[in-house]
Amino acid sequence: MQSHAGDDAPARATLQTTALTxxxxxxxxxEQVYAISTRGLVKGYAGPDGTTTHAVRGLDLDVLQxxxxxxxxxxxxxxxxxxxxxxxxxxxxxxxxxxxxxxxxGRPDQVRKRVGMLFQHSALDPDLTAEQxxxxxxxxxxxxxxxxxxxxxxxxxxxxxxxxxxxxxxxxSGGMRRRLELARGLLHSxxxxxxxxPTTGLDPHARAQVWEHLRTLRDQYGSTIFVTTHYLEEAExxxxxxxxxxxxxxxxxTPLGLKAAIGDDRVALRTGDDTAALQIVRRTAPADxxxxxxAEGVSLxxxxxxxxxxxxxxxxxxxxxxxxxxxxxxxxxxxxxxxHTGRSIHTPRQQAPVSPAAxxxxxx
Amino acid sequence: xxxxxxxxxxATRTPDTPxxxxxxxxxxLRHELRAVHALVYRDxxxxxxxxxxxxxxxxxxxxxxxxxxxxLADLIPRSSLGTGYQAYLFPGMLMMTVQTPAIMVGIRLxxxxxxxxxxxxLMAPVHRATLLLGSCAGGTIVSTIQGVVLLGLxxxxxxxxxxxxxxxxxxxxxxxxxxxxxxxxxLAVGLNRPEVFHxxxxxxxxxxxxxxxxxxxxxxxxxxxxxxxAANPLAYGVDLLRRCIALRVPDQATTAGIEWSxxxxxxxxxxxxxxxxxxxxxxxASHRFSRPE
Numbered sequence: 001m002q003s004h005a006g007d008d009a010p011a012r013a014t015l016q017t018t019a020l021t022x023x024x025x026x027x028x029x030x031e032q033v034y035a036i037s038t039r040g041l042v043k044g045y046a047g048p049d050g051t052t053t054h055a056v057r058g059l060d061l062d063v064l065q066x067x068x069x070x071x072x073x074x075x076x077x078x079x080x081x082x083x084x085x086x087x088x089x090x091x092x093x094x095x096x097x098x099x100x101x102x103x104x105x106g107r108p109d110q111v112r113k114r115v116g117m118l119f120q121h122s123a124l125d126p127d128l129t130a131e132q133x134x135x136x137x138x139x140x141x142x143x144x145x146x147x148x149x150x151x152x153x154x155x156x157x158x159x160x161x162x163x164x165x166x167x168x169x170x171x172x173s174g175g176m177r178r179r180l181e182l183a184r185g186l187l188h189s190x191x192x193x194x195x196x197x198p199t200t201g202l203d204p205h206a207r208a209q210v211w212e213h214l215r216t217l218r219d220q221y222g223s224t225i226f227v228t229t230h231y232l233e234e235a236e237x238x239x240x241x242x243x244x245x246x247x248x249x250x251x252x253x254t255p256l257g258l259k260a261a262i263g264d265d266r267v268a269l270r271t272g273d274d275t276a277a278l279q280i281v282r283r284t285a286p287a288d289x290x291x292x293x294x295a296e297g298v299s300l301x302x303x304x305x306x307x308x309x310x311x312x313x314x315x316x317x318x319x320x321x322x323x324x325x326x327x328x329x330x331x332x333x334x335x336x337x338x339x340h341t342g343r344s345i346h347t348p349r350q351q352a353p354v355s356p357a358a359x360x361x362x363x364x
Numbered sequence: 365x366x367x368x369x370x371x372x373x374x375a376t377r378t379p380d381t382p383x384x385x386x387x388x389x390x391x392x393l394r395h396e397l398r399a400v401h402a403l404v405y406r407d408x409x410x411x412x413x414x415x416x417x418x419x420x421x422x423x424x425x426x427x428x429x430x431x432x433x434x435x436l437a438d439l440i441p442r443s444s445l446g447t448g449y450q451a452y453l454f455p456g457m458l459m460m461t462v463q464t465p466a467i468m469v470g471i472r473l474x475x476x477x478x479x480x481x482x483x484x485x486l487m488a489p490v491h492r493a494t495l496l497l498g499s500c501a502g503g504t505i506v507s508t509i510q511g512v513v514l515l516g517l518x519x520x521x522x523x524x525x526x527x528x529x530x531x532x533x534x535x536x537x538x539x540x541x542x543x544x545x546x547x548x549x550x551l552a553v554g555l556n557r558p559e560v561f562h563x564x565x566x567x568x569x570x571x572x573x574x575x576x577x578x579x580x581x582x583x584x585x586x587x588x589x590x591x592x593x594a595a596n597p598l599a600y601g602v603d604l605l606r607r608c609i610a611l612r613v614p615d616q617a618t619t620a621g622i623e624w625s626x627x628x629x630x631x632x633x634x635x636x637x638x639x640x641x642x643x644x645x646x647x648x649a650s651h652r653f654s655r656p657e
Contacts, residue, residue, distance in 0.1 A: 112489040113489035127410055136402045139405065140403075142490070
């Protein structure tokens with residue numbers, strides 16, 4: 001790329017990891033390991049009757065360089081608002097945030113220059129071709145003409161759309177458009193890539209493709225990726241995640257760590273005589289554990305569940321009860337969400353279906 | 365996790381370093397200009413991608429010019445206009461050609477806002493005013509191009525293909541395009557729904573066109589209509605084009621359009637007025653557009 005670093009791009013070839021001596025960076029070395037760091041971030045919107053609705057209430061977030069960070073929460077939890085604050089599109093009511101080494105309040109232009117963004121309801125110009133859309137966007141970010149063309153080609157290849165470069169966007173499928181938007185977000189080589197529900201509305205195949213590209217970015221280029229989602233399995237695949245509910249952070253950590261924190265595996269047994277089995281399991285398992293009986297069979301929550309299965313089976317067999325099936329399930333992120341909020345992540349969605357019109361607004 | 369040896373670290377490379385000593389102002393301006401160019405380029409690409417649409421937009425003034433123009437030509441005596449009706453209609457139709465794409469810029473600002481494209485634009489590390497300037501420049505250029513196509517028909521209404529006349533008319537078209545685009549943007553910047561914009565246009569555009577002096581002389585209208593016409597930017601545009609023709613082809617000179625109490629304003633003052641109105645509208649629109657959320 002050195003050959004393309006022209007008059008106005010003296011440090012284009014510098015890698016992100018070494019470019020942190022940037023003059024505009026916050027001169028606090030301790031904070032620079034964080035790609036994103038917020039303290040007490042608050043965003044309130046003035047309501048119709050003089051009241052203030054708080055979409056985000058006092059967020060403390062730390063995202064490391066090069067990690068894939070999931071922001072998990074139900075619809076309306078404040079995810080999109082947080083993203084708008086982090087990419088300096090909206091101004092926080094209170095608190096501070098440093099993104100890619102620049103302060104969102106002090107240098108919003110620098111923040112926007114260093115981050116890429118895929119909005120939840122992203123938009124491309126449907127009448128123009130894939131390549132034209134990218135070229136216009138690259139120029140908006142100040143890339144020189146030749147460099148813009150080059151980056152358009154590179155990013156199209158990266159997302160596997162090189163053969164569709166001359167297709168008008170309206171002829172592309174939903175998954176292709178999403179990938180094109182991903183390419184657009186990468187044109188200006190951002191240090192941090194924000195994605196707001198990148199796979200909502202995609203079929204499983206297209207969803208897997210998007211994630212494959214995100215993993216490539218992380219593994220090969222060390223990109224910092226910040227992705228909001230309400231899909232548990234997507235959050236599961238990230239290095240770390242934060243759970244947000246009602247504008248507040250309720251938990252933050254690695255998927256394993258969060259699940260380990262609530263601890264116990266769920267052991268389920270299907271036997272020939274569940275009622276009798278219940279008594280035996282109660283006697284075999286530690287006395288303080290709750291053992292339940294439902295249509296699925298007998299179940300209990302116990303640390304290191306798989307180690308208990310042979311013991312429980314042996315006890316049941318010795319009483320002449322046949323064991324049809326036994327399983328030990330580690331806690332899921334939904335269990336984590338339930339643990340911290342008292343409800344399943346999927347519950348509020350059914351209560352308040354989001355209309356397409358309401359979903360396009362910035363305010364949740 | 366990082367791979368410094370990779371030939372293309374697509375997502376890790378620093379974009380143009382902003383802090384390079386001594387080049388910040390120049391680089392900054394260059395980036396803003398690139399953003400303006402990007403938006404103009406988008407408009408030009410759209411223009412070339414939608415040829416049918418463009419042709420249809422041009423069809424209306426052409427129909428007016430040749431059907432309405434020749435139909436009414438015999439009814440309206442030369443003496444009352446100073447020239448044939450088709451030649452009289454020509455500046456008005458130039459105005460109509462220019463006005464449609466210029467107003468489309470306002471509609472697109474609203475539809476871009478609705479579709480989310482505007483938000484993508486707002487993410488770009490440039491001033492918001494730059495984005496508006498880019499839209500205005502794009503609209504002005506596209507309108508001017510369409511005006512030039514109609515200008516090619518000058519011969520058909522009896523105007524000579526005189527280079528200076530064409531240059532004058534081109535200047536007039538560009539200036540008028542700019543003013544209408546800026547006004548459309550100023551109107552659109554505060555609106556969220558295209559229907560409202562369409563409704564406003566529907567209410568406002570027809571009177572503005574009728575009071576522009578494009579179809580018939582304003583001087584025959586009652587006094588209150590004179591006053592309205594004197595505040596109508598389209599009337600100044602039409603008058604400017606008409607007087608450009610009169611400058612080069614005196615025998616095509618028509619009856620006066622805009623008349624103030626002190627008489628006809630000088631042609632340069634008319635141009636300056638259009639420019640000032642356009643610039644003011646653009647500044648006001650930029651101001652509103654730049655408000656932080």
